[in-house]
Amino acid sequence: MPYLPDTMPAPQPSRDDAPFWSACNESRLLIRHCTECKRFSHPPMPSCPHCGSTRMDWKEVSGNGTVYTYTISHHPTHPALKGHGAYNVSVVLLDDAGDVRLVSNVVDVAPEDMKIGLPVTVYWDAVADGVQLPRFKKRVESNQNKGGE
Numbered sequence: 001m002p003y004l005p006d007t008m009p010a011p012q013p014s015r016d017d018a019p020f021w022s023a024c025n026e027s028r029l030l031i032r033h034c035t036e037c038k039r040f041s042h043p044p045m046p047s048c049p050h051c052g053s054t055r056m057d058w059k060e061v062s063g064n065g066t067v068y069t070y071t072i073s074h075h076p077t078h079p080a081l082k083g084h085g086a087y088n089v090s091v092v093l094l095d096d097a098g099d100v101r102l103v104s105n106v107v108d109v110a111p112e113d114m115k116i117g118l119p120v121t122v123y124w125d126a127v128a129d130g131v132q133l134p135r136f137k138k139r140v141e142s143n144q145n146k147g148g149e
C-alpha cells in the first residue's frame with residue numbers, strides 16, 4: 001500500500017524532469033549532474049544552477065541519505081488526505097550527490113520516532129500501474145556495508 005493514498009495526484013513529468021521520473025519507474029535514482037563544474041542539482045533544470053552551463057548529464061546514485069529535516073503534518077493538505085492521519089514530509093540529504101536534498105517521506109518511522117540525522121535509503125513506492133515514487137525507509141547498517149568502498 002502506498003504511504004499516501006493512491007488518489008494523490010501522480011507526477012506530471014516535464015521536459016526537464018521526465019528522465020528522472022522514468023528512471024524512478026525502473027527503481028533507479030538519477031540526479032542531474034553538470035559536466036562543467038561537476039556539481040549535482042535537483043530539481044532537474046535545463047541549465048546548471050551553480051555555473052549556468054547547459055552541459056548536463058545524469059548520474060545514478062545509491063539512494064542512501066540522511067534526514068536533513070522533516071515536519072509532521074496532521075492536517076490534510078490535499079482532499080485525498082482527508083482522514084488519513086499524521087504523516088511526515090522529510091527532506092533527505094543524499095549521501096553521494098553533493099548538497100542535493102529530496103523532498104519525500106520516510107515510510108516506516110512513526111511520527112514520534114522521526115529525527116534529524118536518521119540514516120535512510122530509497123524505497124520505491126508503487127503508487128499506480130508502472131508509476132513509482134522515491135520514498136525512504138530507515139537504513140539498517142549491516143556489517144557487510146561497513147568499511148567498504
Ligand SMILES: [Zn+2]
Nearest residue numbers: 034037048051
Ligand atoms: Zn555547473
